[in-house]
Ligand SMILES: CCCCCCC/C=C/C(=O)SCCNC(=O)CCNC(=O)[C@H](O)C(C)(C)COP(=O)(O)OP(=O)(O)OC[C@H]1O[C@@H](n2cnc3c(N)ncnc32)[C@H](O)[C@@H]1OP(=O)(O)O
């Protein structure tokens with residue numbers, strides 16, 4: 131496991147670790163498969179991009195910061211000889227989403243798997259949410275994945291060549307105190323996915339989700355150390371997962387191993403769905419019962 135000390139600025143796996151991490155999958159599992167991974171420039175999305183590329187896939191990633199995308203592209207070239215493509219854009223902008231889908235389908239002459247991974251939020255008690263903050267989190271974590279999956283599905287239908295969707299949500303079954311906005315958005319994605327998995331089944335389109343618990347990624351450095359310090363203690367395994375745990379889940383659902391799986395949520399949380407609560411803004415006194 132990597133060092134998860136909150137003092138360490140970079141929480142994620144290093145590019146070298148992503149290039150060499152053992153995988154259960156055959157090296158040619160995804161040969162010729164085409165992946166679009168949103169938020170592929172760091173964290174879990176970067177691990178997915180490296181893993182898919184290592185297994186033979188053509189990969190397009192996106193993110194807002196071109197320098198991170200460029201760095202990921204160069205590292206993948208240098209360390210695994212892969213030619214990862216990228217587009218700098220925000221998934222919160224509908225027109226940019228359409229342009230990303232157009233570019234990807236054109237560049238790859240189609241698409242096999244869309245991974246809705248970009249997302250995030252801020253910790254706050256729901257009673258204090260501003261309308262602007264609510265809309266921002268819902269745009270990022272519900273509207274954007276919807277525009278992407280609907281746009282991809284329309285293109286798959288029109289081309290007569292279907293693909294699959296995997297959305298990275300979060301474990302939300304017991305709610306998520308201090309993150310009700312993201313909880314609502316992720317629950318929306320889960321139930322959208324379950325619904326369109328039926329509507330789009332006859333088109334040959336599968337739609338699934340992965341639901342991580344606390345995963346050690348660069349993204350956690352956005353949270354206060356007093357919160358992240360506790361993230362090792364929010365499941366009965368008393369540790370965080372890493373980005374590879376989630377990347378392998380995404381590949382399992384995308385590859386032939388997932389051929390008969392649709393409308394499913396693969397929870398990757400070390401058991402947090404049974405026990406453990408994140409409280410990203412700190413545990414309120416009333417809840418400090420043990
Ligand atoms: C909380 C989850 C707990 C459980 C899971 C624990 C593990 C989860 C880990 C991860 O998800 S890792 C990824 C971590 N990284 C992030 O989450 C960062 C992404 N978040 C953001 O970019 C922002 O939170 C955003 C709101 C989604 C987008 O921010 P941006 O500035 O681009 O948006 P605007 O449209 O300008 O809106 C800003 C608006 O939002 C409110 N707001 C933002 N931050 C806070 C805050 N820290 N506290 C209170 N309110 C906040 C506020 O209304 C802002 O408006 P202004 O005040 O700026 O006018």
Ligand SMILES: NC(=O)C1=CN([C@@H]2O[C@H](COP(=O)(O)OP(=O)(O)OC[C@H]3O[C@@H](n4cnc5c(N)ncnc54)[C@H](OP(=O)(O)O)[C@@H]3O)[C@@H](O)[C@H]2O)C=CC1
Nearest residue numbers: 169171172173174193194195220221249250344345347349
């Ligand atoms: N880490 C965890 O414990 C958990 C994370 N999750 C969720 O899993 C997903 C991945 O998390 P993680 O890897 O930790 O996150 P990171 O913050 O490490 O990475 C997020 C990625 O998304 C990109 N991104 C963010 N906003 C946008 C945007 N508006 N448009 C395009 N790209 C964007 C970022 O690039 P850039 O900033 O340059 O745009 C970056 O590539 C997120 O949805 C997250 O909320 C869910 C449960 C737990």
